Amino acid sequence: MDMIQLETQHALSFLNDGARDDIRPAVEAAHRQVLEGTGPGSEFLGWRDLVTDPNDALLEDIQATATEIRERADVLVCIGIGGSYLGAKAVIDALTPYIKTPPPPADEREGDKLHTPEILFAGHHMSGAYVRELLDYLDGKSVYLNVISKSGTTLEPALSFRFLRQWLETNFDDADDRIIITTDPKSGALNELRKAHPYKKYEIPRDVGGRFSVLTPVGLLPIAAAGIDIRSLFYGAVSACKELKSAEQNPALDYAALRYLLHEENFAIETLAVFEPRLRSIGGWWQQLFGESEGKEGNGLFPATVQYSTDLHSLGQYVQDGQRFLIETFLQVADDGGDLAVPHSEDNLDGLNYLSGKTMQEINRKAFEGTRNAHVDGGVPVMTLTMASVAPEPLGALLYFFEHAVAVSGYLLDVNPFDQPGVEAYKSEMFSLLRKPGS
């Protein structure tokens, strides 16, 4: 697979000879369950249908809505939690500049030239301080809302939406035109609200679970509004799906197999380590995908994201030398665009002239290699995933790669990778404390 490469030699050395060959028939059987829809939870395989049968008309419709937002809004607030925001955040953080330029004020914009509105997220926690600050910040700005909830009943986004909707209705005569809902085709409170308000609506297919929904309007509308090429992102996933169909030379199957074998050796935690801060939110999305899909019935690796070099100066000590139950997957980029060369210094008072002329990318790469070698020596099995570049197409391929891998991985663990019964426990305790009718 050109866009995604997986290197496994530093993990294989922790396993018995032949372990990978021995597990191969089970891995291929799990892969067939995914392709043929014969495993538990197969009614939620719609994330594959999205990319085996692309809906170009929907992509164009989303693009048109995004264009309207980019013409009219200073800020788009995306309201959602879990799978209803992590994918959009992951892609937007990865593909937009570190230092963002705010859109020019409306009266200084040139004609109908598109600008990139600020994309803010809400509804993924219940901090009243955040909502208060957000409402203050929005004052005087042209605002659009995209409220995203498959069930339409999740408390965190529903509450934020109540505050933001009332604020929007107080401040804009055309408030209903500035709200886009993304939800179930028929059920839930957002569909009820729409009976009274003619909001633009996108549907989340019933057979696509929240954490697999980044390539539906859930992720694609905010991503397009951020000025990212959603067609390339989407078709990157389409290519990956084609390439990962064969069981031969399939890095998603290798990744699932090694994770499973290490889990069986009592490794308990997998860190996804990035050396490029813009990829950290990919880790947030990956955590939900793997945590909710695998963590059931006493199974699964606990997924945790680390950002290096930052975390080498905090968690690095533990990874190197703490309890030995960690495996590490590095997410690397072949070309990260960091071609800035270290300047020469005449006096060399900082002693850094040994690096003169080397690029930041080369130095960051050595930091990765050094970290990998040290962690392997310290007893941490390591795999490395390398993306060709941080661009829409390889990122789309990476999203599909992880989705396919986690489905196979869930079947290897003998769990249903597409449900999340454990998420209900906190809700029922919370609702009973809040005296929700019927709880």
Ligand code: PA5
């Ligand atoms: O993966 C999932 O299904 C969950 O994490 C949901 O995305 C999350 O609970 C939000 O649910 P909803 O979109 O129904 O508000």
